[in-house]
Amino acid sequence: MVVEIHVPLLPTPNPPEGAYPFPWIEEIEHLLADLEGQGDVEVFEDGEEHEDAYVFFVAGAGEEEMLAVASRVATLSGVPAGTFAGVSDDEAEEFGLGRHVALPLPAA
Numbered sequence: 001m002v003v004e005i006h007v008p009l010l011p012t013p014n015p016p017e018g019a020y021p022f023p024w025i026e027e028i029e030h031l032l033a034d035l036e037g038q039g040d041v042e043v044f045e046d047g048e049e050h051e052d053a054y055v056f057f058v059a060g061a062g063e064e065e066m067l068a069v070a071s072r073v074a075t076l077s078g079v080p081a082g083t084f085a086g087v088s089d090d091e092a093e094e095f096g097l098g099r100h101v102a103l104p105l106p107a108a
Helices: 023-037 063-074
Strands: 002-008 048-050 053-059 084-088 099-102
Touching: 002 023, 002 063, 023 053, 023 063, 053 063, 063 084
Parallel strands: none
Antiparallel strands: 002 053, 002 084, 048 053, 084 099
16 A cells, blocks of 8 residues: 655745745655654655646555655645645556545544
């Protein structure tokens, strides 16, 4: 099982001149690397642009745990609204074909 985290590819509003317009990509990558280092999830593949989103991939845990990680990503400062998760598997031929889950998840 793989959870795809689809983040709308929107630049940060009013970035300083010359700044990278998508600093949230690096923030998400750091968070996922930290979680992988702790053994919470596995970063399945490098993130990449797909249509109008940047997609991150996590695996190596149960669906509930991976969706909790996706929800945490969606609440990071600067991450654009409209982020969603796609529950899929590593055999899927395309992104976004799995079940979609709105993020962030409601508090338990």
